[in-house]
Every structure is written in C-alpha cells, then in structure tokens.
Amino acid sequence: MPVKYLCACALIGLLALAPASAVPVEPQAATATQSGDDAAPSQESVDHELDLFRRAGVSLHQAMRIAEKIHPGSVTADISFDGALGAPLYKVRTIKSGQVFECDVDGITAEVKNSALFSSLQELNELDRHNLAALRAAHLKMSDAVLIAEKSAAGKAIAGGLANNDGRLSFIIIVVSNGGLKQVQLEPAPGRH
Template identity: 45%
Template sequence: MSKKRLFAIIVLSATFAATGARADVTHSPLDAANRGVAAQGDADEATIRRLLAQFRTIKIPLSQAVAIAEHLHDGSRTADVSFEISGPAIYRVRTVGNERLWENVIDANTGSVTEKALSSSLRDLDREDLGNIVALKSVEQELSDAVRIAEKAAAGSALAGGLMKQDGKLNFVVVIASGDRLEEVTLEPPRVGKQGSN
C-alpha cells in the first residue's frame, strides 16, 4: 500500500523493545498532500474532523479487527488495514498467506465480518502491492506489533497501517488518532535474520 493510498483511504472514505525497531512520529494534520489549495485543505480538515468524531464512538479497536481477520485465514499475516466511514464504520483488512491475499470488512462496532472475503492470487497483484507483500516476508514483526508501538509513541489509537517502501527502506506506517488530529508514525522493522540494537 502506498503512503498516498493509505492517506486517501482514510481521508476520502470519510515487543519491538528487544529488536531495535525505531519509531518516528510526524505531528501534522493528514491534509499535507493538498496544502496548495486552501478550499481543498478546508474540506480535508472537515473530513478529518468527521472521521475522528466517528472513530471516537466505535467499540472495536484496530488491533482487534486485525486479530479477527487473521483468525479467518489460518497462518495469515496482515498486510494493511484501514478505518473507513463511507457507510457504517468498518475496518478493511488485507491479510496474506499461502500465496493468497484476502480482503475482509470488519464492522468497527460489533467485530462481525460484514462482507464476503475477496480473495486473489498474489500473481494478480500490481507491482507495488506485490512488492510490499513479498517484503512482508522479510520482516520479523507483525503489523499488530507496529500498531501497539505507534499507539504508545503518539499517545492515541490506530486507525490505519501497513508495510511500505519509503526512500528505499521498508517501514510500517501507522496512522494514529491523537486528540483532534491524525499523526503518522513510521517504524523501521528489523529484517529476518538481522539483529537490531536496543
């Protein structure tokens, strides 16, 4: 999932301790992609306020939605997850395992699966998504670990996250609702077979 796509899903749809992972918190509203146009910025701010207002009312945290989706497909790992408010509040969770990618929709208030899972072969993915899925195999940590650390680092609750390449590096990027704004937390996970420092 690209950073732009991660932000678009959120805005438009209205322990690492011993491994050496690093967290970088960016303290800025999520409308940074559209700074040049004031009217667009105002619309984005209104969308973010609406998103945060609805997010504060849900009962299921993102980490629980991830666990639900992974339980649906034995041995799967979460590739990315996003909170959406285009209708009833949901989490869209993409998990991968056994050369398949599943997309499940989890109700953010009940934890129930609201739609039939979409399933596809990894061979059917576009180049960027396939690259991120292959990269997931090279990291030791799970997205759920990154979410836990990001929530602590930004003192908030996660509403989206995924593994992506940034400047040639693999990072977990987690979007956190903190107070009245969205913050991005970037974590560089250690790679399989490499020891990090504390």
Template identity: 75%
Template sequence: MPSKYLRALVLTGALAFGPAHAVSIEPQSPATAQSGDDGSLSQEAVDRELDLFRKAGISLRQALRIAEKAHPGSITADISFDGALGAPLYKVRTVSSGQIFECEVDGTTAEIRNNTPFSSLQGLNEIDRRNLLALRSARLKMSDAVLIAERSAAGKAIAGGLANKDGQLNFVIIVVSKDGLKQVQLEPVPRARR
C-alpha cells in the same frame, strides 16, 4: 491500497521517511485537509470520520486479529477505518498461502461482513509482491507495528499499511492522538537466518 488509507495519508500531508526506528512525524491538524474538486476531504467529512472512529467499540488492533483468524496463518498487510457509510467499519487485507483476502470488520459488532479473495501474489506489481514477501520474513508484524505506533504517538491507530522506501519495507501507521493525526513509520528487521 484502500482509498481510506490514502485519505489518511492526505490528511497528514507530505511526510518524509525517517530512520530505521519508530519515528513520529509532527501532527498536522485535520483542518489542513482541503475541500474541492481534487478529491480531498472537506473538514466536515474529516470531523465526521474521526468522530465515528472515536465512538467505535472495536479498535483497529482488534479488527486486525479478527481478520487474521478468518484465515488461519495469515498476516495483515493493510488495514484502515472506513466510516463513509455512517457506520464504523475496518477494511483489512491479509495474506495467506499466496492469496490476498479483503474483509470488512464491523466496528461495533466485531462481525465480518465481507470476506473475499482480492488477488494473488502473482497478480501484483513487483514492488507490492516484494513488500509482501519481505513482510513474511520480518520479525515485526502489523499488530506489533500498530501497538508501537500507538504508544509512540499516544493515541489510537486508524490505519496501517506498507511502504517501500529505497527498496526497504516500512510499516506506515496513522494514529489519532489528542494533538491530531500523526504518522509513525517503522522498518521491520528481517528474521535472523539459522
């Protein structure tokens, strides 16, 4: 899981998993982020990151589509905004034919900066491998989860990933709204067998 996604989770605090439908967890102000030697973000760093995100010309959903087009037939497993270098950038991990690719999409120009193989499914731990296999068979895709989360939380998604709660795959989307950061979790429904 990319560090920016982990940072987004740190910003939202300890959040509980909800039922099998869209659940918007109450927002927490980015001011709840601590600074210190424990690796958490300072308020100034949070503010810079969010300001850069708000100014990006490319949305997370657009970056997701760009990354998936780079590998036809791929699906997104993880995406996050990264402004650490002072420029808007989305880091995207897609899965295609048993291979995981990581690419960076420029948040200003929509160009792919880096597009490299990250791992194979066999190189992952059992839980991650099961999550990606469940993602392949789910009706809901990351782009759908992001759209639902943005509507539910009335904001723009800054990160999205997969989580496993009691053996169930969940999409975890972090949304920037006027009230702060919100975490929305969705449980994808498997495709019906015919």
C-alpha cells in the same frame, strides 16, 4: 492504505526510524490537495470520519486479529478505518499462501461483514509483491507495529499499511492522538531464514 485517505488527512512527511522504535511527528494543518481527478475530502468529512472512529468499540488491533483468525496463519498487510457508509468499519487485507484476502470488520459489533479473496500475489505489481515478501520475512508484524506506534504517539491507530523506501519495507501507521493525526513510520529488521 488508500492514497486518497492519506491526502485527505494532509499527513506529515515520512519519518526515518530505527527498527523497534518510533517517534511521532506533529501533524501539519490540513490542506486540500488534489491527486489526479480525486479531490481531497473536506475537513468536515474528515472530522465526521474521526468522530465515527472515536465511537467505535472495536480497536484497529482487535479488527486485525479478527481478520487474521478467518484465515489462520495469515498476516495483515493493510488495514484502515472506513466510515463512508455512516457506520464504523475496518477494511483489512491479509496474506496467506500466495493469496490476498479482504475482510470487513464492523467497528461496533466486531462482526465480519465480508470476507473474500482479493487477489493472488501473481496478479499484483512487482513493488507490491516485493513488499509482501519482505513482510513475510520481517520479524516485526503489522500488529506489533500498531502497538509500537500507539504507544509512541500516545493514541489509537486508525490505519496501517506498507511502504517501500529505497527498496526497504516500512510500516506506516496513522494514529489519532490529542485530537489530531500523527504518522509513525517503522522499518522492521529483516527476517532471518
């Protein structure tokens, strides 16, 4: 999930949760933050993005399933809504057999606009490789985390990604609920080999 998007939305602090449960935390008022040379987008641009998201007929969960079908056996590692070009689009990264694929799914038609190899696991940094290995071993998948977060926060997920908290994998899901954004963090139970 793009750090710029997280900063732009001025999302809430992380929430430590038990493995198959989630509790949303109310979002704080949006503030402009700056990270390096990237200034956060204005509240107007965030509102425009959320308006496009609300008009999309394809859900984040559906976009994830579409992307995973392109590479059977793949799992989603990162997904986010992108309305920067004025049209609703989901950017999905899936992993399979040591490769990371990126796919763009149209938020209106569900058509795949682009699908390409993004990277091999060897090209990623050590933390990303560790997170992806933990994702493959976890019982909870991104699609499960999205459904849990949507139910918990009573809304629709707009983005989902992986985070590493003290060496432990977490799913970070952003949900649009009651006109605002809520962040839900889930820590999956480790998989059994």
